Amino acid sequence: MSMDYDVLIIGGGAAGKDAAFLAARAGLETLLIEKEKLGGTSYHKGCYVIRALQMCAQSFRASGFSEKNPANMGIGYGYITQGWSDWSKVRLDVTGRLVKELEEELAKTEIPVKKGSAKFLDNHTVEISSSGGTSEKVTADNIIIATGSEPSYPGDGSTFPSLKERKGLKVFNSTQILENSVPPTHLVVLGGGHIGCELASIYRTLGSRVTLVEEKPTVLWNWDPMVGQKVSESLTEAGVTIKTGYTFGPEMLPADCDMVLVATGRLGNTKDLNLSQIGVQGGHFIQTTPELRIRGSEFSNIYVIGDANGLLLFDSAANAQARVAVQNIVGNPTALRLWLVPRSINTNPPAAFVGFTEAEAKASGESSYEVVIEDLVTTRSGIEPRRNVIKLLYDHGSRRVLGCLAIGRDSSEFVNQACFWLSTNMPMESFLNVSTIHPSPTEYMVRALRRRFDHDFYRLPSGTSPGGND
Numbered sequence: 346m347s348m349d350y351d352v353l354i355i356g357g358g359a360a361g362k363d364a365a366f367l368a369a370r371a372g373l374e375t376l377l378i379e380k381e382k383l384g385g386t387s388y389h390k391g392c393y394v395i396r397a398l399q400m401c402a403q404s405f406r407a408s409g410f411s412e413k414n415p416a417n418m419g420i421g422y423g424y425i426t427q428g429w430s431d432w433s434k435v436r437l438d439v440t441g442r443l444v445k446e447l448e449e450e451l452a453k454t455e456i457p458v459k460k461g462s463a464k465f466l467d468n469h470t471v472e473i474s475s476s477g478g479t480s481e482k483v484t485a486d487n488i489i490i491a492t493g494s495e496p497s498y499p500g501d502g503s504t505f506p507s508l509k510e511r512k513g514l515k516v517f518n519s520t521q522i523l524e525n526s527v528p529p530t531h532l533v534v535l536g537g538g539h540i541g542c543e544l545a546s547i548y549r550t551l552g553s554r555v556t557l558v559e560e561k562p563t564v565l566w567n568w569d570p571m572v573g574q575k576v577s578e579s580l581t582e583a584g585v586t587i588k589t590g591y592t593f594g595p596e597m598l599p600a601d602c603d604m605v606l607v608a609t610g611r612l613g614n615t616k617d618l619n620l621s622q623i624g625v626q627g628g629h630f631i632q633t634t635p636e637l638r639i640r641g642s643e644f645s646n647i648y649v650i651g652d653a654n655g656l657l658l659f660d661s662a663a664n665a666q667a668r669v670a671v672q673n674i675v676g677n678p679t680a681l682r683l684w685l686v687p688r689s690i691n692t693n694p695p696a697a698f699v700g701f702t703e704a705e706a707k708a709s710g711e712s713s714y715e716v717v718i719e720d721l722v723t724t725r726s727g728i729e730p731r732r733n734v735i736k737l738l739y740d741h742g743s744r745r746v747l748g749c750l751a752i753g754r755d756s757s758e759f760v761n762q763a764c765f766w767l768s769t770n771m772p773m774e775s776f777l778n779v780s781t782i783h784p785s786p787t788e789y790m791v792r793a794l795r796r797r798f799d800h801d802f803y804r805l806p807s808g809t810s811p812g813g814n815d
Contacts, residue, residue, distance in 0.1 A: 346484075350376045352674060353471060353485035355463045355618070358385020360651025360663035361491030362447060367671040369456050376483060377451070378473055380462045385493050386652070387660050388443045390520050395543050395691045397439045398523075402550035433526070459483075464619035468646060487646045487674045490631065491667075492614045494652035496520055498607035507595045508605065514598075516605045519544065529553050529604035535593050536608035537564030539690035542576055544606060546693040549583050554601070556586040558593050565692070569703070571736060572696045575752050579693050613653045623647070630655030635680035637670050648673070656681070659688040684748075685767055687760050694732075697760035700748025700767055703738055713741045719793040723755050723786045731755055735790065737763075744772035744798070755786035762787050773798055 352368040354361045357379035368375040382389055451458060461475040466482065474480040496518035502509050508516050517525060519540050532548050534541045537559030549555040557564070557580065564580075564587065565573040577587055591597065598605070613630040625631065625639060631649045632640045633656070639647045650666035652658045665686045672679040689697035706714045717737040722730050733753030739746050749763030766776060777799045781788040 348469065348484045348486050350374045350483065350485040352376070352487045352489065352671075353483060354378065354489045354491055355471070356385065356491035356493055356651070356653075357383040357447075357458065358491060358493045358651065358663070359387040359660045360493070360653075360667050361385070361489070362451075363664050363667035364489050364491060364650060364671055365451070365456050366454060367667055368674065369454050371671060371675050373671075373674070375456050376485065377456055377458045378463045378471070379458060379460060382444065383447050383451075383458070384440065384444050387663075388440045388447075390523060392660060392691060393439055393443060394436050394523060395547070397436045398547050399543075399550075399691060399693075401435055402547045436523070462617055464617065465623045466619075468623055468644065487648070489670055490615070490618065490647065490649045490653050491651045491663075492618065492653050494611040494655075494658060495614045496607070497610040497612050500607075504607065505595065505605075508598075511595070511598070513603060514605065515603065516607065519606065519608050522604075522606050525604075529602075531556070531599055531601045532604050532606060533558065533598060533602050534606045534608060536606075536610070537561065537566070537587075537589065538608060538610070539565060539692055541606070541608035542580065542692045543690065544608065545580060545585050546583065549580070549585050550693075554599075555584075556588065556599060556602070558588045558591050558597065560590065560592050562590050564589065565690075565696075568690075568696065569698070569736065569750050571734070571750070572752055575694060575734070576692045576696070583693070611652065611658060613655055615653055636673050636678070637666055637681060638673070657683060657686060657688065659686075661688060662686045685764070687764055689757050689760065694753050695756050696750070696752045697756040698748070698750045699760050699764050700746065701738060702748060702750075703736075706738060706747065714738055714747055715741045717794075717797055719790075719797075721753075721755075721786075721789045721793060723789045724784050731786075733759065733786070735759055735793070737794075739773060744774060745770055746773060758786045759790050762790060 351373035352375045354365050354375065355378050357377050361377060365375055365377045387393060459473050461473040463471045463473050466472055470482055470484050471488065472480055472482050498504055498518045500518040500521045502516055505516060508514055522544065528548060528551055531554040534545045534555065534557045537557055541557060542564055545555050545557045563573040564577050581587060615631055620627065631654050633649050633654045634640055637648045637650055638644055639649060648670040650670050651663040656662065666681060669679045669681045684700055687697060687699040689695065703716060719735045721733045721735060723733060724730055731754045733751060733755050736750040737746065738748035746763060746766045749760055751759035773794060776791065777795050779791060781791055
């Protein structure tokens with residue numbers, strides 16, 4: 346039976362758009378389906394939005410706002426309320442530009458886009474229903490599900506019905522709060538994951554009082570403990586009240602709380618795909634093989650990438666998974682190597698990571714690993730000091746890097762560098778002679794490693810530990 350397309354991709358977010366470009370450039374007849382806005386969470390509700398709002402908040406803080414004297418330089422809560430619409434416009438301008446660039450690139454690559462909701466009729470057939478009420482059926486040899494995720498709290502008050510009784514209180518998920526036109530006087534954040542910590546930092550920087558509640562013993566509990574500690578210290582220093590080890594109840598709300606953000610996790614956005622029609626069991630996320638196919642031999646032509654499979658909810662993982670799926674479709678058997686996928690969070694301070702964690706090394710019974718922790722103060726253009734911490738995990742015998750964690754404003758650059766080290770699997774000494782731009786974060790990182798491992802040039806007196814910055 347002849348199919349309409351070689352590859353059909355459901356979802357035009359971070360994972361779906363990358364898969365579409367890769368498939369089309371590999372010579373496959375490709376169709377992209379998107380029911381809402383191209384760009385998905387990444388462009389409209391995720392990292393680009395958070396970064397834009399953080400820049401606005403930091404600029405606002407740098408302009409002279411002081412909580413002790415909120416009228417300082419004519420800036421007070423009234424200005425925050427008035428300025429929020431302007432900051433929202435900045436956010437919309439950023440996402441609008443990104444969507445326009447994406448649309449132009451799709452057109453240039455000759456990838457057709459159909460707007461509408463998709464649902465499975467069988468393993469090769471999908472029905473697309475438009476908002477106008479029309480529908481059509483399309484077939485494809487291979488189908489990629491890239492529908493992303495959504496907040497686990499639906500935003501309808503169903504999880505905390507007792508909060509509805511409190512007059513004037515708004516209860517939002519992380520999507521809804523970005524659309525709210527007025528910033529809160531006192532925001533309570535439920536959930537100390539990266540989304541909760543990011544938004545707590547932004548609203549606190551803008552002058553709102555913020556209380557963050559997390560039922561785990563620490564915020565960012567699924568990261569290295571050092572990250573949770575640094576972010577918690579930063580939030581506390583900024584004036585955020587953090588309550589860890591608490592199970593939330595309405596009685597915990599401060600008297601002046603006017604807004605609650607529920608940031609307790611995300612679920613795969615797959616409920617409208619009619620997966621039961623093809624025999625896929627329901628759940629929060631769709632389980633896949635290492636090749637990112639749906640589990641079960643009958644699904645050998647259906648792949649799930651990005652947030653929908655729940656493996657790692659980061660844009661970097663979306664891109665990596667798109668490559669794995671398309672490689673398998675074109676006949677190059679490939680499995681996802683999750684430890685080689687970097688991840689970053691836009692908290693204050695930011696953090697990034699790639700490789701194996703120290704906890705994973707301990708759990709595996711590995712005894713030959715060692716840890717290097719370096720405090721680095723970098724500069725941009727020789728002016729602005731930036732404080733960073735790097736935690737490097739390496740194998741003592743082979744001298745190969747096993748993992749890298751970085752905390753600070755240059756964390757992404759440090760971890761990007763470590764990605765190359767991990768992918769080449771070469772010993773650390775191989776990188777010590779690499780020349781780098783001066784000044785740059787990478788240069789500081791290489792110099793720190795030279796002090797630790799370049800014994801030909803750093804012959805320290807007995808009992809002296811290498812450290813400090815060059």
